[in-house]
Amino acid sequence: MPHLVIDGRPVELADGDDVLTAALRAGITLPGTLCGAGDCPNCLAEIDGVAYTRLCRTPARPGAVVRLQPAHPAPPPELPSAPLGRRVATELVEVDVAVVGGGSAGRAEAARLEAEGRRVLLLDDGVGGGGSSGGGGGAGASHEVAGLYEGPELLVRSTHGTMLRVEAREVVVATGAAEIHPVCPGNRLAGLVTARAATRLAAAGVDLGRVVAVGTPPEPAPGLSVMAAEGELVRFEATPGADVRTAGRVGAVVVRRADGTEARHPCDTVTLGLGLTPRAVLAGMGQGFAVRVVGEAAEPAVLPPPPVEGVVCPCSGTTVADLEAVWDRGFRELELVKRASLAGTGTCQGSVCMPHVRSFLAARGVADQGSFTPRPLVRQITMAEAAAGWAPPPVRRTALDGEHRALGARMDRFGGWWRPWRYGDPLQEYWAVREGVSLGDVGTLGKFLLAGPDVLDLLEHLYPVPVADLPVGRCRYALNLAESGAVLDDGIVCRLDEHRFLLTFTTGGAGFAEAWLRDWTAAVAPRVHILDRTQSWGAINVTGPLAGELLARLGPSDPPPPFLGHVETSVSGVPCHVLRLGFTGEVSYELHHDISRSVELWRALLAAGRDLGVKPHGIDTLFTLRLEKGHVIVGMDTEPDSTPRRLGLDRAVKLEAKGDFVGRAALERTAGIPPDRRLVGLVPAGDGPGWPPGAAPDEGAVIRSGPGLDHAGHVTSSRWSPMLGHPVLLGWVALDEGDGQPRPDLTIDGRPVRVAPTPFLDPEGRRARA
């Protein structure tokens, strides 16, 4: 005989058992009324490490390990000691009609719709005798609907371990009706079952002992002998010596007869036929969608008598006394009573308590307000099921990724790309740039080709600097502004010919750039073609005082361009757009080329520069180099409302030299408003304790002011400058309302700092222009 294990105890299984049936047949008791239909929370347990699983909805499987949840109040279930690591697959299914519920109404509706030639998926959990047909999840699978969403779309758990997303033109809810649970003293005792559950359990061989029926008696079943208790339910009484895990087991039921007297009926089990209430939760999630309700689920609710005493909501432990307290505090509406009492907020979503709460309010003269507002989920799902179908965004790799890794680079993620952080000693990388020649992989930059008769109109509208006067073969630094005047990104505008431009954007801004360009193209200059080259072109920055010499060795077919110039030429036989820029502060040639040639070009540069001591440099070094030059990194040094003025980048806005552009109106409107803070350069003040060699304040460190150490700002970028021998920083500082200057006596971590002009190094830019 196969077994499963419940709280460490082996329990025999019979064919067709669900776990609840097997547990009860073995004499295990559970508190509260058992419905056996998935409507209540009274048989929730942990099964094979998955908490909040209904025993009655789970087919019994040999070897399953069940941990019953303690009697109320239940502490949160313990998390498994090891992650389950189970990946749940998903499947998208499209049908004309999804019918939820495989009872007689659901089957009849499905048959009728199929006869009309419509593609129908009948969804039923298969435990309650319904069927399952067609659709995903595999033949023979049963399906438990967890939620109904806009579409309509159903989230469905398949017994085959797949989460289905069923998109249907129409959803038919045929979920039937649930049996009403009793609310009276003693209703958390074990030994209480609904009438339908009693029939099923007895048929499955569960010995219910002496059975007393209250209300409608159960349908006959083998071994089920019932004594009817005529009258209105008053209370359940416990038998002595009950299981301490439960609140006790029922020993008798007391009813009030028509003549007003009470009758006490000793028993082992009480069956309860107190009426039906439509299973309306799922249908309620479909308000406004193509959702139709049929069968018992569409019947009007008949409310039970108003509750007087006992637990109303077994999920939250809300009692009638709790409802009265809420009522006395002035809560009158169903939704407010729910929020104040927590009735209906638990795992059964109000299935048990809602009829009683409505009856409670009706008895106090409140017009019936229907049901709570139901929201997904209607069934508990695991984290793995919730995450089913989700995939993390990919991290991109440049064409040189393998080269970096082969050189031993420590890779890290920046702006959605894997980039080399450092290859070894960052100081060696730094000095290679400042004193020799170095290579940087800048293939992650956003790169766009634009061409068309309207391209100048577009670019003049986009950029706050003139573009029309840019000669062919020249580049210009430019900000990208929002209409609010805030800086969105920055980059280079490079004129390739009269009506053809190459635009670059930052690594992090490349994804946004295309949408930005296309939006404005559609709005102001439709005759412009745009081609994103970000994923198609690599870019290598050859930088350092010896960069020109290295490039010359690889035989460019045209002379290298001057500072802020561009040529199209071949380097070591690889066609390149060569842009001479200066982000590192040294002579720099960015070689933009087809990614299919990146490795070839990289290796040629390294080989040709071996005697020059050429080394690659990583992002770690690049951050130091650019900070010495005071270059702002958008997103790192900027804030969402950072205007050029706040960033000290007024020079990149030419209000007088051009007409309208994106952000101009906002910049003009705010020009007269004194800024309250500004991004500034900072260095140690030199009149107090400084930082030890090689050290610098943390990025994000607080900047304080005056003897009171008032908050004055924070550091956005911070590095030790090997060339200058002290830290260099960018940071936001508050400005005095009076003189508009940064407050005096600034300190970071107790060390004095002062505002310093940027660039910190080579302010005339002689090195980059050499």
Next chain:
Amino acid sequence: MPGPEAVAVIPALRVVADPVVLDGALAWALGARLADLGARVLRLAPDDLLVLSPGAGGGVLGALQEEIAGVDHHAILATEAGFAGAWCFAGDVRRWVAANADWLLPAGDGLSQGQVAGLPVKILVDGDDALVLAPTPIAHELAPRLEWPA
């Protein structure tokens, strides 16, 4: 399904031009010339073509220059190494999309574009075969997310 080693950059050319020019060219001479050269044309957007041209880049480029750049002088023509992918069985790809996307592949042949398993992909269905393309910088993710054996 092929193994991860089958994922490779697909040699191609890229054309961005006036949609009307592209419509006309494809409907008339260009369509026939590209077919003769064995090139496949994927219309990524009204103004954007990806022309798969294995081993015939020169002839294809010449045809594009004559038929498109000759009419739209601002057209952008460029070699394209920005897409990598592999040919797979169409049935496998349909199941992959159903299990990993918010959309289903249409029943017939043709190009579909969208997010599958977190990747922006282009899928060209041609009878029993399907070409799955992803941007080259994320091509390394294609095999594991297609659940090919490592």
